[in-house]
Amino acid sequence: MAEDNREPLAGASALREALWALLPPTKEELVPELGEKVEPGVARLLREAAELFCGGRRSECLQASEAVLDYSWEKLNTGPWRDVHKDWRRVYAFGCLLKAACLCDEPGNAPAVAEALRVCDMGLLMGAAIHGDVLLKVAAVLQAHLRSGKRPGAAQEQPSTKKARNDGVSVPDVASERPVPRLRCPSLQHFRKQFLAPGRPVILEGVVDQWPCMTKWSLEYLQEIAGCRTVPVEVGSRYTDEDWSQTLMTVNEFISKYLRDESSDVGYLAQHQLFDQVIGRKYIRLYSPQESEALYPHETHLLHNTSQVDVENPDLERFPRFAEAPFLSCILSPGEVLFIPVRYWHYVRALDLSFSVSFWWS
Structure with missing residues (x-):
């Protein structure tokens, strides 16, 4: 029989000591x-929470x-994000810090620590830096503790069984298309x-052969090192789809x-881009900025x-000029880096389960 996953993790007292060492020693610190933008009642409640924490x-x-x-x-979700005052982001970060610390006090079980980590990630994503980026x-302490606390037979989030695949996925005949030029180590x-x-x-x-990710990355590896972390995710194949949305969830x-073979809209950026393929393959088309009218923005x-x-x-x-628009195309494989100049229209479709890393600059 599997162990109860609400058992305290090994080293729970060590976890508390490590966390308490990161926190200021007094409720005033x-x-x-807080700034004047924060309502007095909220500021008072936050100070009371700090006093309760310091009082055990x-x-x-x-x-x-x-x-x-x-x-x-x-407050964070009322109106445009640019109009959210930083003081409210600090309030949210302080609330996350106190909640995470409380969750790790007793009994130190795996679900409580995982929830504390989720709370910290929310504070990092939505809050502001406090106490020298204490969150x-x-x-980092919580994630290390969760990884070191795994026990054989414990109820864990199981690694995904998804495998890189191309069954049922059409592979374009790029030999009949105008290829993107290639250059080795210029x-x-x-x-x-x-x-x-x-x-x-x-x-x-x-140019990226020496990157550790070229040999290390896999679904299992990503789940091992970051599966419990909360990240922002865009859900949906295209920005123009009605069901496209943004949400927060763990990597697991x-x-x-949601991880599956997908295509994207064709669009452009106001920056240069290096598109680095790490796992799997992607079919990519590129249209020059001069062809913008034929792309029907x-x-x-x-x-x-x-x-x-x-x-x-x-x-x-509906879009007759598109048929005559010239383009470059390629199938980008692991270890290859595509340079996409500023304002170049690009369309991307995964041929396998794949991961890419992009860099942008002006």
Whole structure:
């Protein structure tokens, strides 16, 4: 019979000591004065939560910190993000810090520690830096503790059984299309003169062979090192789909629920991009900025850099000029890096379960 996963993790007392060492020793230091934008009642409740924590009344502190989080969450989600005052983000971060610390007090079981880590991640994503990025330090301690506390037979989130695959996935005949040029290990000067400055796409080979991810990364590896971390995720194949949304979930949840072969809209960015393929293959088409009219961009400002055309199944009655638009294409394989110049329209479709890493710069 599997062990009860609510058992205290090994080293629970060591976890508390490690966390307490990161926290300021007094309630005044734990929650300093907040800005005038914070309502007095909320500031008072937050100070009371700090006092309860320092007084060892953890369950009462947990309730108070959750009330602070509920109220500040409403402030964070009312109106545009740019209009959210930093003081409310600090309030949310302090609430997350207190709640996470309370969750790890007793009894130190795996679900409580995992929830504390989720709370820290929420504070890192939605809050502001406090006490020298203490939430980042607390999250690192919690994650290390969770990984070291695994026990044989314990109820754990099981690794995904998804495998890289191409069954049922159509592979384009790129031999009949105009290929993206390739270059192996060019000098920086050559790359800058021949491709960066004139804005010409190119596939760079051999430039990331030394990256550890090229040999380490797999679904199992990513779940092992980051499966319990909460991250922002875009759900849906295309920005223009009605069911497209943004949400927060753990890496494990994303892999088990949403990771699948997908295509994207065709769109462009106002920055240069290096698109580094790590796992699996992707089919990519590139259209020059000069072909923008033939890509039929959406007329709204929000989607002005996104095409209305379904690239591999275009409606040529609605978008007749698209048929004549020239493009470059490639199948990007692991270890290859595609340089996409600024404002180049690009369409991407995964041929296998795949991971890529992108860098952007102006």
